[in-house]
Amino acid sequence: MKDAVDFLAAxxxxxxxxRRHEDALAAFACxxxxxxxxxxxxxxxxxGQILDAAAKRVIRGQRRGK
Numbered sequence: 775m776k777d778a779v780d781f782l783a784a785x786x787x788x789x790x791x792x793r794r795h796e797d798a799l800a801a802f803a804c805x806x807x808x809x810x811x812x813x814x815x816x817x818x819x820x821x822g823q824i825l826d827a828a829a830k831r832v833i834r835g836q837r838r839g840k
Contacts, residue, residue, distance in 0.1 A: 775802075779798050779799055779802050780795075780798075782798035782801055782802055783795045783797075783798035785798075786798050797835070800835075801832045801835065804828050804831060805828060805829075805832060807828070808824050808825055808827070808828030811824050812824045812825050
C-alpha cells in the first residue's frame with residue numbers, strides 16, 4: 775500500500791510534499807472504497823456508476839490542486 779500511495783503522491787500536483795502525500799492517501803482510499811462497493815453490488819450499471827463517480831471525484835480534486 776505504501777508503494778501505491780507513494781506512486782500517487784508523485785503524480786499529485788503541488789509543491790508541499792506533506793500535502794501531496796495526504797491527497798494521495800485520500801485518493802487511494804476513495805479508489806479502494808469505490809472498488810469494494812462496485813464489487814459488492816450485483817447491478818452492473820450501479821457498479822459502473824460507482825467507479826465512474828469515484829474516478830471523476832479523484833480527478834476533479836487533483837485539478838483543483840487540493
